Amino acid sequence: QAQLVESGGGLVQAGGSLRLSCAASGRTFASNAMGWFRQAPGKEREFVAAISWSGGSTNYADSVKGRFTISRDSAKNTVYLQMNSLKPEDTAVYHCAVSRIGFGAKLPTQYSYWGQGTQVTVSS
Secondary structure, three states: OOEEEEEOOEEEEOOOOEEEEEEEEOOOOOOOOEEEEEEOOOOOOEEEEEEOOOOOOEEEOOOOOOOEEEEEEHHHOEEEEEEOOOOHHHOEEEEEEEEOOOOOOOOHHHEEOOOOOEEEEEEO
């Protein structure tokens, strides 16, 4: 059964960095666009970043542009999210998922194979 497992979250001070990983198992997603979303308590799940199947195209939410970088290693069936200059408002559970409609999808309903998430907490 295909699944995604996120890791790398934790507690960090404002201005710090974290690198999240999303490892796929059960099947390869090398031909799929992938995305990262986050959900803070009491808020809806929101788009963070996406990457095309080749890794040649990426897009970001305005709130993280210039601070976060999404990348992928298809040989390892893994997608990464490098997060720099973290802010308290970045605190959330971060999830990765597989796009069902290719690159450019930004709605949670356009993704599947959701991982369980990894908690990121940024203290001020």
